[in-house]
Amino acid sequence: MDNAIIQLNNITKKFDGEIVLDDINLSVKKNEFVTLLGPSGCGKTTTLRIIGGFETPDEGEVYFDGQLINDVPPFKRQLNTVFQKYALFPHLDVFENIAFGLRIKKMDEKIISGKVEKMLELFNLKNYGKRRIDQLSGGQQQRIAIARALVNEPKVLLLDEPLGALDLKLRKEMQHELKAMQKQLGITFIYVTHDQEEALTMSDTIVVMNDGIIQQMGTPIDIYNEPENAFVADFIGESNILDGIMIDDYLVEFLGQKFECLDSGFGRGEDVDVVIRPEDLDLTPVGEGKLEGIVKSVIFKGVHYEMDIVANDYEFLVHSTDMAPVGTTVGLTLTPDDIHIMEKGE
Amino acid sequence: MVKKYLSKIYMGIIFIFLYAPIIVLVVFSFNESKSRGNWTGFSLKWYIELFHDHDIRSAFYYTISIALIAAIVSTILGTISAIGINSMKGKVKALILNINYLPVVNPDIVTGISLMILYISFNMRFGFNTMLLSHIVFNTPYVILSILPKLKQLDVNMTEAAMDLGATPLYALRKVIIPEIKPGIITGFLMAFTMSIDDFIISYFTKGEGVTNLSIVIYSMARRGVRPTINALSTIMLVVVLLLMILINKRSNSIEKKKLKREV
Amino acid sequence: MKNRTKYFAYPYVVWIILFIALPSFLVLLYSITTKESNGLTTIHFTLENFKKFFNPMYMNILWDSIYLAAISTALCLLLGYPAAYIISNTHISRRNTLLFLCILPMWMNMLLRTYAWMTILGNNGILNNLFSLLGLPKINMLYTRGATVMGMVYNFLPFMVLPIYTALSKMDKGLLEAADDLGANKKTVFKKIILPLSMPGVISGIIMVFMPAVSTFIIPQLLGGNKSMMIGNLVERLFILNGDWNFGSAISIVMMLIILLSMSIMNKFDVDKEGGARLW
Numbered sequence: 001m002d003n004a005i006i007q008l009n010n011i012t013k014k015f016d017g018e019i020v021l022d023d024i025n026l027s028v029k030k031n032e033f034v035t036l037l038g039p040s041g042c043g044k045t046t047t048l049r050i051i052g053g054f055e056t057p058d059e060g061e062v063y064f065d066g067q068l069i070n071d072v073p074p075f076k077r078q079l080n081t082v083f084q085k086y087a088l089f090p091h092l093d094v095f096e097n098i099a100f101g102l103r104i105k106k107m108d109e110k111i112i113s114g115k116v117e118k119m120l121e122l123f124n125l126k127n128y129g130k131r132r133i134d135q136l137s138g139g140q141q142q143r144i145a146i147a148r149a150l151v152n153e154p155k156v157l158l159l160d161e162p163l164g165a166l167d168l169k170l171r172k173e174m175q176h177e178l179k180a181m182q183k184q185l186g187i188t189f190i191y192v193t194h195d196q197e198e199a200l201t202m203s204d205t206i207v208v209m210n211d212g213i214i215q216q217m218g219t220p221i222d223i224y225n226e227p228e229n230a231f232v233a234d235f236i237g238e239s240n241i242l243d244g245i246m247i248d249d250y251l252v253e254f255l256g257q258k259f260e261c262l263d264s265g266f267g268r269g270e271d272v273d274v275v276i277r278p279e280d281l282d283l284t285p286v287g288e289g290k291l292e293g294i295v296k297s298v299i300f301k302g303v304h305y306e307m308d309i310v311a312n313d314y315e316f317l318v319h320s321t322d323m324a325p326v327g328t329t330v331g332l333t334l335t336p337d338d339i340h341i342m343e344k345g346e
Numbered sequence: 347m348v349k350k351y352l353s354k355i356y357m358g359i360i361f362i363f364l365y366a367p368i369i370v371l372v373v374f375s376f377n378e379s380k381s382r383g384n385w386t387g388f389s390l391k392w393y394i395e396l397f398h399d400h401d402i403r404s405a406f407y408y409t410i411s412i413a414l415i416a417a418i419v420s421t422i423l424g425t426i427s428a429i430g431i432n433s434m435k436g437k438v439k440a441l442i443l444n445i446n447y448l449p450v451v452n453p454d455i456v457t458g459i460s461l462m463i464l465y466i467s468f469n470m471r472f473g474f475n476t477m478l479l480s481h482i483v484f485n486t487p488y489v490i491l492s493i494l495p496k497l498k499q500l501d502v503n504m505t506e507a508a509m510d511l512g513a514t515p516l517y518a519l520r521k522v523i524i525p526e527i528k529p530g531i532i533t534g535f536l537m538a539f540t541m542s543i544d545d546f547i548i549s550y551f552t553k554g555e556g557v558t559n560l561s562i563v564i565y566s567m568a569r570r571g572v573r574p575t576i577n578a579l580s581t582i583m584l585v586v587v588l589l590l591m592i593l594i595n596k597r598s599n600s601i602e603k604k605k606l607k608r609e610v
Numbered sequence: 611m612k613n614r615t616k617y618f619a620y621p622y623v624v625w626i627i628l629f630i631a632l633p634s635f636l637v638l639l640y641s642i643t644t645k646e647s648n649g650l651t652t653i654h655f656t657l658e659n660f661k662k663f664f665n666p667m668y669m670n671i672l673w674d675s676i677y678l679a680a681i682s683t684a685l686c687l688l689l690g691y692p693a694a695y696i697i698s699n700t701h702i703s704r705r706n707t708l709l710f711l712c713i714l715p716m717w718m719n720m721l722l723r724t725y726a727w728m729t730i731l732g733n734n735g736i737l738n739n740l741f742s743l744l745g746l747p748k749i750n751m752l753y754t755r756g757a758t759v760m761g762m763v764y765n766f767l768p769f770m771v772l773p774i775y776t777a778l779s780k781m782d783k784g785l786l787e788a789a790d791d792l793g794a795n796k797k798t799v800f801k802k803i804i805l806p807l808s809m810p811g812v813i814s815g816i817i818m819v820f821m822p823a824v825s826t827f828i829i830p831q832l833l834g835g836n837k838s839m840m841i842g843n844l845v846e847r848l849f850i851l852n853g854d855w856n857f858g859s860a861i862s863i864v865m866m867l868i869i870l871l872s873m874s875i876m877n878k879f880d881v882d883k884e885g886g887a888r889l890w
Binding site: 053081104 | 517
Binding site: 357 | 616617618619620621622623625626627629630631632633634636637640689693696697708710711714715717719720721722723724725726727728729730736767768821822825826827828831832842845846849855858859862865866869870873
């Protein structure tokens with residue numbers, strides 16, 4: 001593909017006989033913010049390391065800007081990595097850490113100085129040049145790690161769960177900063193995380209992975225609204241997943257009732273998975289909803305109430321700004337738009 | 347509290363036990379007469395005799411030069427080898443480490459005679475070189491021992507980060523790995539140097555005619571009986587070791603202080 | 611990159627084969643061959659050298675070495691455990707000083723430390739002169755087995771204190787509080803919690819003292835005279851005086867086996883995997 005700056009074709013990787021990546025095909029466009037999302041062990045970090053050159057695939061090809069780079073060592077690749085634990089050099093001060101890559105390129109001292117100072121300003125770390133790494137906070141170290149990578153003006157930046165060690169508030173701030181930076185610098189970012197909220201916040205494209213296979217690839221909205229299988233539906237956001245039967249196009253039966261929906265193309269009488277997002281369920285007075293249930297638990301979450309409501313023997317997870325006390329009977333309602341049909345998973 | 351009082355007394359007794367002999371040694375180095383039991387007056391004559399003793403002077407020269415050369419060589423050899431060994435894994439690595447630590451584990455006497463047998467089997471002439479060689483052999487494992495843990499502690503991502511930023515493996519080695527393990531290298535060097543200065547048994551079996559070291563000289567003198575010149579020599583060696591230890595202590599303390607200062 | 615750096619070790623591998631593995635192999639070779647009376651070595655494998663060792667004269671030396679080493683170890687334990695305990699309970703500001711004072715003797719030349727006792731125990735030494743001053747009879751202390759034990763305890767005491775201290779200091783103080791909370795008195799706490807938890811350090815200390823004690827030859831030679839011949843002396847004599855390398859090598863192999871056995875026991879209880887000072 002012309003626009004693809006990174007292309008992975010049929011990448012397979014084994015560790016000690018176990019398959020970690022199984023025939024991965026991935027195309028990353030220029031200036032895109034791509035996130036590899038998945039649980040621990042899904043292969044996302046391995047994929048990133050293969051792109052970075054720290055692992056070699058057992059099968060398949062890696063292309064960078066149209067060139068095959070399978071055998072190119074990391075120090076010759078035009079990309080840079082931000083490591084999970086930052087990997088800052090303790091024996092060098094902040095300035096020297098950031099300047100490390102530039103010094104290797106044997107740039108003029110004045111130019112190096114200029115670039116490093118600009119980076120420090122960009123990250124609000126002016127005058128920190130002489131500080132030692134062990135004197136910095138986690139957030140500051142993290143920014144130095146990113147600065148150290150970006151100062152080399154790579155075409156692609158690889159980030160391996162860089163925000164994992166930060167507290168919630170800082171993490172959210174950094175998410176916005178990173179996104180803004182990416183847009184401003186016009187660099188391709190390939191980001192690895194297990195935090196689906198993070199992925200939804202920052203990405204242009206999300207690649208959901210599990211067990212070494214790409215489960216789904218798409219925009220955040222697509223992934224969230226149209227999960228293609230039970231894993232993605234379960235991993236992204238919270239969902240209620242029920243067993244259902246497709247009666248006909250646009251008509252599905254579950255929990256003993258028929259509901260109109262917007263999906264078609266399934267066989268008549270086919271078993272399917274029905275996905276309903278907790279925030280799509282609304283509370284109504286008894287008798288006015290499509291379903292009726294008893295409230296089992298209520299937790300106040302600030303933004304909404306999280307309730308477990310049992311209706312027709314299924315325990316629904318409901319997010320609503322309305323509330324009904326434990327033990328009361330309520331009605332639940334939903335529109336055809338809220339029902340997502342997926343092929344039956346394993 | 348009674349307990350604290352008893353504890354203090356006990357530790358006092360232990361320290362008297364540990365240091366009394368040494369203090370006696372030092373005190374009697376200044377004794378006028380040869381007697382080890384009677385104090386007859388202050389004198390420096392044993393020290394003067396020490397400086398005129400040719401055997402002791404040459405032993406001193408050999409001790410220091412062998413210790414210095416052996417320490418330097420084994421530090422270089424040990425550092426490079428430790429880096430190599432750290433990159434290995436599995437049974438081969440375990441085997442190499444086990445053989446490497448044999449001189450550490452074996453009684454000196456076994457190491458000494460095994461090397462002696464080796465040199466004789468290869469028809470080597472005993473002398474400065476055989477003693478030096480032996481010192482390098484038993485020093486290097488200690489250097490490796492003090493560097494390997496530092497290498498293991500090294501964040502594996504650090505070399506990757508260096509290469510990611512464009513460093514060739516050699517550049518990463520020079521500019522990232524070695525500065526990081528420098529404390530281990532220095533400790534290794536000091537350990538090797540100290541081991542060599544102190545060594546008796548291995549040197550005893552692998553030296554040649556005309557080559558000797560301080561420990562061997564003391565041994566031969568002591569076998570013939572007690573002589574105050576040995577006391578004088580002991581005192582000097584003690585003072586040197588004490589100064590070295592204070593120096594090392596101060597150095598590590600000042601490093602600590604510098605660290606604290608920057609954090610403020 | 612890792613694949614490249616492992617080549618760094620290759621020269622050293624050659625080195626240790628040449629200077630560690632080969633010499634050990636040669637010792638083994640000598641131990642299982644004999645010398646013809648005309649001086650030529652026959653490549654004739656035999657266990658004769660080992661059998662020779664089973665002669666009561668040599669067996670006595672072996673048992674004596676083990677016996678003296680064992681007594682010294684026991685004394686070191688008796689003296690060292692309380693010391694380690696006290697240090698571990700000292701406030702951290704003074705702990706380092708105490709440890710420093712314990713370690714300092716280890717840095718002094720072992721010959722000097724042994725020689726120091728010669729001056730003290732001798733017939734004209736400090737103690738005996740003190741005795742005669744007080745009107746007491748002189749005691750013959752030097753060149754006795756007791757002197758050898760004294761020398762060993764003196765030299766090796768720090769090796770017992772350090773591992774026990776390490777084990778005690780690494781103990782989770784929270785355990786003591788928990789025991790307290792559950793109603794245990796001081797004696798019970800010591801017996802049921804502190805002592806068992808310090809066992810790895812104790813085992814470590816025992817081995818670290820026993821190993822050098824059983825194989826030393828300086829101490830028995832300078833302090834014990836002819837009264838305590840240990841296997842260290844025997845080996846030295848066989849090589850230097852008698853030139854009987856075959857027998858000497860056999861005994862060396864026996865010594866190595868004793869040491870390796872002790873080491874494998876220690877590895878099971880390893881408290882602190884630091885190298886530590888050389889022992890003997």
